[in-house]
Ligand code: SF4
């Protein structure tokens with residue numbers, strides 16, 4: 001048995017990196033400390049796709065990696081409008097090969113941001129993002145706001161490691177000396193801990209941000225007695241807390257990116273941060289979901305110039321979310337083949353998109369079976385990044401951390417499968433040119 | 435054995451004193467040699483030949499560059515070019531993608547670029563992008579001045595321990611030297627505040643002046659190839675020239691460990707401002723140039739303005755915030771725990787604006803008023819004062835009084851009374867241009883000892899052949915020649931021919947290993963590990979940049995001073 005410390009969890013955007021595990025007979029046998037329960041179960045491993053497979057007459061039939069590579073390359077090389085989607089639960093090294101593959105075949109490359117924090121990206125492109133690393137929050141913040149987010153359940157270590165419950169240099173006393181504000185449409189496990197819980201009506205976030213902004217800028221007089229289900233009294237109290245804070249921090253989640261005014265909500269959230277910044281230090285950060293969704297946005301941006309929904313059909317990058325995000329393309333029945341990696345559109349896309357996806361050839365690369373596997377035509381099982389393969393990922397605050405390899409695996413890493421597909425596509429194209 | 439012979443070129447190689455001589459250049463296995471036997475011959479046909487360009491200060495890779503790209507799709511669109519058989523896709527103007535960055539520098543004859551600001555905690559990011567930039571050799575300067583460890587050692591006066599910390603950080607980040615950006619001010623920005631040179635930083639109880647001095651002393655405890663590299667306090671504030679001068683004075687008495695400056699101050703244009711507000715704002719380039727002329731311990735780079743839209747970005751968080759307050763445009767900020775911060779905001783330099791006009795004049799005035807070109811390097815602090823592809827514009831301005839006069843006519847009329855610009859007659863020659871675009875930068879970075887910036891025997895086979903005769907006086911033609919080389923040769927391989935990229939080899943990453951005594955390191959480590967245990971959100975064992983991030987390394991050892 002060996003004990004491995006400083007293990008990095010490859011599940012959510014918290015990317016906890018202080019986990020200790022025990023490894024015996026090439027298996028993670030125990031997670032001793034550091035991980036939350038979902039992180040633990042990822043590290044311990046669960047059911048896997050067993051073998052590469054190709055769908056024949058409606059049934060997935062096991063095959064060799066070579067056969068699957070050949071089939072996948074044929075599909076992509078023949079496709080006139082391929083979509084390469086996913087990328088947020090794998091490492092940057094794989095993402096880079098993905099961009100290269102997209103460029104080679106003239107694909108649209110999109111990532112899961114387009115169905116989670118895509119609206120946040122649009123807002124950032126509109127007004128920017130005054131933010132910081134999570135350690136700034138840990139060491140300085142005495143007011144934490146979670147808006148449309150439920151970290152106690154979705155990012156279980158977030159408050160403990162980085163925010164309300166953590167202790168840092170100017171926050172030695174931990175939560176005793178901090179204030180917690182929760183804004184949500186329903187009571188949650190997190191809201192039970194709050195000093196102030198603003199329960200707003202569904203879809204009214206924009207109004208509430210506006211009211212807070214108005215008060216922060218000294219225009220409380222224009223704010224009515226109730227805004228979006230929240231009383232003016234509570235709003236005034238919240239603003240007093242914001243002004244009194246030495247360092248305020250807003251974390252926002254999917255509850256606000258995908259309701260009501262969508263990306264305009266986030267524009268307004270950022271504008272509220274700027275308004276608060278006229279009184280005290282204030283920052284804001286999206287609660288990124290998958291462990292490397294920030295990373296695919298980074299890689300896609302430095303290589304193509306744009307973070308998601310990038311069309312490479314013309315040989316250069318064309319960015320137009322709303323037209324080129326995966327769900328839009330699928331709803332318009334535009335793509336004729338798709339490669340899905342490290343994600344599960346089968347479970348998360350709107351019905352109409354899935355309907356088209358099920359009709360076209362789909363290549364799946366994933367360690368784990370999921371609803372997408374049900375209709376995938378070529379399936380590649382791969383190593384689990386962070387357990388069986390290493391690589392770079394970006395935490396929700398865009399801090400890069402290297403995942404560790406803990407045990408050996410017969411499954412190849414994502415990067416290798418993608419490279420082999422790329423090589424095979426190039427070979428096919430070369431033959432065609434001759 | 436790959437051999438290349440460049441014949442009939444007129445060579446400008448300032449580090450070897452070669453001043454426009456007709457001279458053959460022989461390259462074998464990527465290095466300059468005395469002679470070759472069976473070479474591929476390149477006939478330069480009397481054109482201008484220089485060593486590969488060396489950029490001493492540019493922001494090309496890492497977190498803030500990429501945040502700039504991400505939040506400016508409108509900039510990304512400006513530079514799109516489709517992939518070719520050789521090149522990957524390109525995008526961006528002021529914030530080009532990684533591929534475009536490599537190709538565009540190479541087309542200007544540059545083969546080495548220093549990424550000027552690497553936040554240590556995000557060093558992996560900087561390296562991930564550097565690896566993705568084709569052709570260019572590169573290095574990055576970690577930010578070490580707003581770090582709590584630095585301030586604590588400066589406060590306690592433990593200079594040896596400060597040196598041990600500096601050494602460990604440069605090793606851990608695979609960095610090249612010590613970068614200082616608004617010392618103290620960025621830490622204070624953690625609370626939304628800022629400070630000037632002699633203000634005390636709360637909690638840490640040190641002044642920026644003490645931080646700069648301390649780091650200069652620590653740097654000179656090793657045979658570091660480069661001096662401290664400083665972005666002084668109060669960037670962009672009217673009247674800051676006094677602070678800039680005072681900053682130079684701080685390190686005057688410190689003896690450099692190698693034959694070079696003790697301090698390099700960067701984008702000096704932004705630090706040479708007179709006046710008390712934007713209304714009476716004026717150029718103090720003459721005062722700063724005088725100081726540089728009279729002293730030998732400090733070098734500068736220009737940070738010269740390129741008119742038009744750009745994306746400003748710096749670790750100087752409070753400065754970006756004030757800029758955003760002036761423009762009201764979008765603003766991104768990213769403070770980094772225990773270490774540094776950054777801010778980004780778009781900016782338009784307009785010749786119609788009196789302030790921008792004076793800024794524009796200052797950058798060029800510095801170049802024209804500093805007598806010894808070995809004391810300055812051409813930069814635009816890319817992309818802060820403008821994108822690097824504007825270098826040929828500046829070169830043509832410095833070489834042509836006529837062009838400057840014509841340009842002045844299109845600027846705001848303040849250029850005639852609040853700057854010396856129009857009264858300066860000096861014109862640079864090609865030898866001086868070669869100094870400020872390669873020789874000086876290589877020497878100030880200590881890279882001339884590692885084959886960069888010159889064409890002596892043993893140097894890297896990095897050569898730029900510009901499509902112009904040495905007699906060319908037409909500013910337009912000069913600009914054109916410096917934008918796209920006839921040939922750029924990198925390590926003996928032709929990478930650009932007739933302005934087109936024809937090959938894209940990987941660049942190397944240069945990093946320095948300061949060699950510190952183990953007992954000192956151990957003692958320092960107790961304090962550092964405590965910082966990791968209590969305040970950092972990344973563990974000590976996950977902090978240092980792993981070898982995988984630097985696949986093409988070039989290590990320079992910096993022994994402890996004997
Ligand atoms: S909080 Fe997220 S990263 Fe941390 S252990 Fe849990 S799932 Fe993993």
Ligand SMILES: [Zn+2]
Pocket residue numbers: 491492493550700701748815818
């Ligand atoms: Zn700079």
